[in-house]
Amino acid sequence: MEQLINYILQLADSNLILTQRNAAWxxxxxxxxxxxxxTNITLDLIGQSRNFYQYAAKLINESTDTKVTEDSLAYLRTEREFKNLLLTEQENGDWAQTIVRQFFYSVYQYFLYEKMQHSRDEQLAGxxxxxxxxxxxxxxxxxEWVIRLGDGTAESKERIEKAIIELWPYTGEMFLPEAYEISMVSAGIAPDITLLKNEWYKKVTDIFEEATISLPKDGFMQTGGKNGVHTEKLGYILSDLQYLQRTYPNATW
Amino acid sequence: MKINIQKYFYGDFGVEDSAGINDLKSTTTKETAWPLWEIFIRSKQGLDHKHAGSLHAADAAMAIENARDVYTRRQEGVSLWVVESKHIHASNPDDAAAMYEPANDKVYRHPTFYDIPDEVGHM
Structure with missing residues (x-):
């Protein structure tokens, strides 16, 4: 049960943190x-993360004595408890960097959800x-924005290439399963993310080709996010995100 | 010096050079500004596309995406048309008297002199 909860939280956290980043736009x-x-895309992302948090809260409450809600999961967990992908906590940078981050994550989400809709867990499938x-x-x-910027002006191309180099080291983590993911795969609940890698690469390569951008060489990949080991940026995000509930506990509006 | 204040209607943008659109571009809009597009939405199958508003986009594909985000996020439609505003020709408001008022006293052009059987219902 704990592994399923971790798995769901990881899905929820990546969406929530990217939501918080995008919302700054x-x-x-x-x-x-x-x-x-x-902003529309961001609202989609937070809607999805709410579904995951609600499901996780239900499982946590059923399996332990605690009483958590979707809100307490989002607002009252610490940095080390967040399991979001490192990619999602990276800075907005310029428009190109935001676009590349969104593109990498959306393509990953697409292939992940495409498989997950056949999960043995009906809630996750739904x-x-x-x-x-x-x-x-x-x-x-x-x-389309990747294509526009890559195949646009000299400046837009330079900016998007810089963004790709900046974010590329955070893409490997998407396809490296943690222990809780591996156990969910064998339970037939989670898709095997190692198998998504080829599809993800193919889609990204196709779009990059159209955008006249070349794929970076596979280099060192950062990991740790899915186990709570984050870049220094997450702390700043959470202090913004959680400020109100930490300062005025149980505040509502 | 004669100061010519010119108003622009959609119709003025039909032929770019003769309509002075290039002057307009250089004086009133930045070079980087995207063109304006008119958005038409079909609210459900079988109905006509209706004008919903306008927005800026770099090309037709982006105009459709923007229209999706700006105008259909509350389930307003099932189909979108976009057309660059400069391609829409409008009648001149100054001609309104000659264009439309002659129809005012010709009520016989309305099909209101027929009795419609109840069974037909709303028509």
Whole structure:
């Protein structure tokens, strides 16, 4: 049970942290229409993470004596308890960096949910099937921006290539399973993420080719996020995200 | 010096050079600004596409995506049309009297002089 809970929290946390990052664009997008687009995507992501948190809270409450809610999972856990992918906590940077981060994550989510909709766990299968439609659009949207920036002006190309080099070391973690993921795979609940790697590479390569960008060489990959070992950036994100509940416990509005 | 204040209607943008759109670009909009697009939404199958508003986008593909995000996020539609605003030609408001008012006293053009059987229902 604990491994299933960890697995669900990892799915929820990646979405929540990327939501918090993307939300910083709200009101600051490069143009009104794109401000709305990234905010829409962000709302999709937090909707998905709420589904995961609610499910995790239910399992935690059923299996232990505690009383947690989706809110306490998001607002009252510490940095080491968060299992989000390192990719999702990386800085917004410029528009290119935000786009590349979203594109890498959306393509990963797409192949993950595509498999997860056949999970033996009905709840996860349901969430995945519902989320897949949203994610399909996120892949299209972010992919088109990769093409626009890569095949755009000299400056946009330079910026997106810089963003890709910056974020590439955080892509390997998506396909390296932690112990709780491996046990969920053998239980027929989680898709085998090592098998998603080829599909992910193919999609990214296709879009990069259209964008006239070359794939970076496979180099050193950062890991640890899924086990609670994060880059220094997560602490700052959580202090923003959790400030209100930490300072005024149980505040509502 | 004669100061010519010119208003722009959609129709003015039909032929770029003669309509002075290049002057407009250089004086009133930044070079980096994206063109304006008009958005039409079909709210459900069988109904017409209706004008919903306008937005900025770099090209048609982006206009459709933007329209999806700006205008259909509350289930407003099942189909989208986009057209660059400069391609829409409008009638001149100054001609309104000649164009539309002659129809005012010709009520016989309305099909209101027929009795519709109850069975037909709303028509």
């Amino acid at each position: 709200c009101g600051h997008g490069p143009i009104l229409e794109q401000d709305i687009a990234i 969430i995945a099937a519902k989320s897949l439609k949203e994610v399909t659009y996120h892949v299209t949207w972010s992919g």
